[in-house]
Amino acid sequence: MHIAEGYLPPLHAAAWGVASAPFVVHGVRALTREVKANPESTLLLGASGAFTFVLSALKIPSVTGSCSHPTGTGLGAILFRPPIMAVLGTITLLFQALLLAHGGLTTLGANVFSMAIAGPWAGFGVYWLLRRFDVPLMVSVFFGAFVADLVTYCVTSVQLALAFPDPSSGFLGALGKFGSIFAVTQIPLAVSEGLLTVLVMRLLVKSSKGELTRLGVLLQGGRKSDTTTEAAVR
Amino acid sequence: MLPIDAAAHSNRWRRRHPSEKAALGFGLTLCAVCLPPWPGAVLVAAATLTVLLGPAGVAPRHLWRAFRIPLGFCVTGAIPLLFQVGGPEGFVTFAPGGPVRAGELLLRTSSASLGVLLFAFTTPVSDVLPRLVRAGVPAPVVDVALVMYRISFLLLDAMSRIRQAQAARLGLTTRAAAWRSLAGLGATAFVRAFDRAQRLQAGLAGRGYDGTLRVLVPEAVVSRRFLAATGALLTGLVAVTLVLERSLP
Numbered sequence: 001m002h003i004a005e006g007y008l009p010p011l012h013a014a015a016w017g018v019a020s021a022p023f024v025v026h027g028v029r030a031l032t033r034e035v036k037a038n039p040e041s042t043l044l045l046g047a048s049g050a051f052t053f054v055l056s057a058l059k060i061p062s063v064t065g066s067c068s069h070p071t072g073t074g075l076g077a078i079l080f081r082p083p084i085m086a087v088l089g090t091i092t093l094l095f096q097a098l099l100l101a102h103g104g105l106t107t108l109g110a111n112v113f114s115m116a117i118a119g120p121w122a123g124f125g126v127y128w129l130l131r132r133f134d135v136p137l138m139v140s141v142f143f144g145a146f147v148a149d150l151v152t153y154c155v156t157s158v159q160l161a162l163a164f165p166d167p168s169s170g171f172l173g174a175l176g177k178f179g180s181i182f183a184v185t186q187i188p189l190a191v192s193e194g195l196l197t198v199l200v201m202r203l204l205v206k207s208s209k210g211e212l213t214r215l216g217v218l219l220q221g222g223r224k225s226d227t228t229t230e231a232a233v234r
Numbered sequence: 235m236l237p238i239d240a241a242a243h244s245n246r247w248r249r250r251h252p253s254e255k256a257a258l259g260f261g262l263t264l265c266a267v268c269l270p271p272w273p274g275a276v277l278v279a280a281a282t283l284t285v286l287l288g289p290a291g292v293a294p295r296h297l298w299r300a301f302r303i304p305l306g307f308c309v310t311g312a313i314p315l316l317f318q319v320g321g322p323e324g325f326v327t328f329a330p331g332g333p334v335r336a337g338e339l340l341l342r343t344s345s346a347s348l349g350v351l352l353f354a355f356t357t358p359v360s361d362v363l364p365r366l367v368r369a370g371v372p373a374p375v376v377d378v379a380l381v382m383y384r385i386s387f388l389l390l391d392a393m394s395r396i397r398q399a400q401a402a403r404l405g406l407t408t409r410a411a412a413w414r415s416l417a418g419l420g421a422t423a424f425v426r427a428f429d430r431a432q433r434l435q436a437g438l439a440g441r442g443y444d445g446t447l448r449v450l451v452p453e454a455v456v457s458r459r460f461l462a463a464t465g466a467l468l469t470g471l472v473a474v475t476l477v478l479e480r481s482l483p
Contacts, residue, residue, distance in 0.1 A: 004307040006267050006346025007339070013267070028375055035374035039445025040435050042374060046381020047431035053382060054389040054423050091379045095386070098354045099236045101304045105260065105350055106267050160314075167329050169320035177319050199417030204424060211428050 002096065002111050003156065005104025012163045017109025020090075023117045027086035034084075045080075049088040052076045053095055070193045071152050074145030075200060077120035078127050079215050089116025114155035123148025137205075138198050145197035149190040153182045235387055238300050238354050246291045247356040251454040252365060258285070258464045259353030265471050266345035271338035273482060274475040279345040281471060282352055292355045300355070304347040311343065312336040359383055364451045377447045385430050389423055396422055 008016070035042050055072035076085045090112050096102040103111050127144030131137070157178040166173030204212055212218045235243075242248065247255060262285075266278040286292045315336040318329035329335075363383065366376050396419055400406060405415035435443075 002307070004304055004311055004343050004347065005263070005350055006343040007308075007311055010268050028372055031378065032372050032374045035377070035445065039443070040439075042377045042445065042447070043381055043431040043435045043438075044428070045378045047385055047427040049378060049382035050385035050389055051424050051427040053386045054393060054427075055420060087375060087378070088382075091375075091382055094379075095359065095383070097350065098359055099239050101238065101300050101347065101351060101354070102307075104304075104346065106263060106346060164315060164335075166319050167321075167331070168318040173319040177314055177317065181314060195413070196417060196420065199413065200420040200424070203417060203421035207421065208425055208428065211424075 002093070002103035002115075003107040003159065005097070006106055007104070008107050008110055008159070008163050010106075012159070013106045013109060015109075016107075016113050016159065020109045020112040020117060023083075023086045024090050024112065027083040027090075030083045031087050045084065045088070048076075048080050048084075049091055052085075052088050053092045056092065056096070070196060071115055071119060071149050073115055073119040073152060074123040074127075074141075074148030074193065075197045077124040077148060078141060078144050078201075079212075079217060081216075082117075082120040082124050085120040086112070086116050089120065092116075110156075110159050114152050114159065118155040119148040119152035122151035138201065141201045142194040142198045146190050146194035149193045150186065153186040153190075154179070157182055236390075237296065238351075239358055241292065241296050241355055242358040245356045247289075248358070248361075249452065249454060250356070250460065251456045252357050252362050253456055254460045254464070255353050255357050257461060258467075259349050259351075259356075261349075261464060261468045262352065262471075263346045263349030265468060266342055266349055269472065269475045270479055271341040271345075273478045274471070275338075275341035275345040277471055277475055277478075279341070279348055281467060282345070282348040286348070286352050286355065290352065290356050297351065297355070300351055301344075301347065304351075305344055308340050308343040308347070312340045315339060360449075361452065364449050373446065380447055380449065381431075381434070385427060388430060389427055392426055393419055393423055 031045065035045070052072050055070055055075065073085065073089065076088065080088065090108075093103055093108060093111050093115065094105075097104050097108065123144045123146075126147040127140045130140035130143055157175055160178045161171050161174035164174055165171045166177060169176075205218070209218060262278055262282050266275050269275065269278065286297060287294060313336070316329060316332040317326055318332070319326055321327050360380075360383065363376055363380050366379075367373050397415075400415040400419070404411065406412045438447075
């Protein structure tokens with residue numbers, strides 16, 4: 001869910017921009033370091049970003065019969081790590097605002113915070129935790145994508161409730177209002193995105209083991225990488 | 235290529251410097267967000283539409299197709315403001331002043347969306363990205379964004395063709411088949427993206443790639459007259475809004 005252009009009051013839009021900035025700057029520094037060390041990774045990162053952009057164009061069949069699109073943040077965070085995802089997500093949101101009129105520039109900070117920072121970090125955290133407890137890869141991937149999707153929408157609900165508190169019950173009432181509206185569609189969609197991400201990952205394990213190994217998702221033997229935490233912290 | 239970007243490539247303001255159009259489009263967006271919705275957002279929307287359909291020469295059909303998407307989000311986003319939760323009259327009731335707040339929000343969002351569309355319809359992304367380096371964005375980030383931009387269109391095109399092939403092979407007839415096809419589509423996009431990146435890398439390596447993507451940027455000079463006219467328009471909108479706000483009910 002992208003917050004539309006002009007939806008947030010100016011102060012809120014600016015505040016979310018300030019909140020997102022450190023994460024994006026951290027991601028930019030990580031990306032710059034990576035590109036300087038390995039110039040050829042520019043193309044790989046560009047391809048990864050394009051994949052994230054295109055993923056958001058996929059239509060998921062919803063439980064209610066309508067369609068929606070995956071956020072792609074869970075899969076992106078598992079494959080490319082949250083700091084890189086913050087940058088790729090920001091560029092993706094910028095492209096969506098300019099090329100698809102989806103989202104906005106004044107609301108870019110808020111959208112970046114929910115979709116490119118909170119969602120990926122939460123999803124990756126759950127994925128990493130489950131892998132630490134030797135939970136099978138596909139189960140971890142499902143919960144990673146599910147949580148990333150759900151957290152994105154929860155944060156969006158908080159952003160909207162802060163901007164438009166309920167006249168009677170204030171912030172909490174508005175949070176319940178926006179949260180329940182999203183819950184009708186987003187809990188089924190989060191499950192759908194989790195399932196889709198598992199299916200995509202299964203195909204990738206079969207067809208692109210080399211790339212997954214290079215990205216640190218798999219080791220040579222197909223087991224989880226122990227370096228995922230280090231990469232995320234870096 | 236996506237419709238908005240395709241229209242921007244053939245727009246009559248294409249050769250103008252992007253910073254001129256950014257000043258105008260984003261200036262109007264800022265006015266829409268910061269000025270009181272009534273009458274500010276209405277005036278900004280009217281001015282933006284006049285510029286879009288007049289001097290900028292955007293076809294009304296293209297504009298409507300692009301604008302109806304954010305308009306849909308604006309309308310659905312305004313509906314929750316009509317209701318309140320937990321008042322003395324019931325759990326969910328109509329909010330006092332809800333229609334006014336929803337109307338103001340609708341005016342603000344639709345007016346702000348038009349401002350961004352003004353920039354998007356007149357400025358291809360490929361004209362903006364290389365210039366961001368001069369604006370202080372690190373070159374590696376701009377390079378990654380450039381590659382993303384180029385590969386995205388190829389991927390979208392490939393996915394559209396794969397989708398057609400899946401439909402022709404009855405891959406969308408049942409829910410289970412649709413899920414399988416969708417997963418295949420996502421995985422194919424990943425494989426194709428990496429394959430493209432590797433082929434690009436091989437091609438660039440043969441041309442002496444040193445880590446910097448050099449692209450030709452169309453020469454354009456910033457027009458002071460255009461910027462002055464933009465400043466006058468924005469100042470005029472602010473002044474008229476403040477005057478009308480006091481005189482209108």
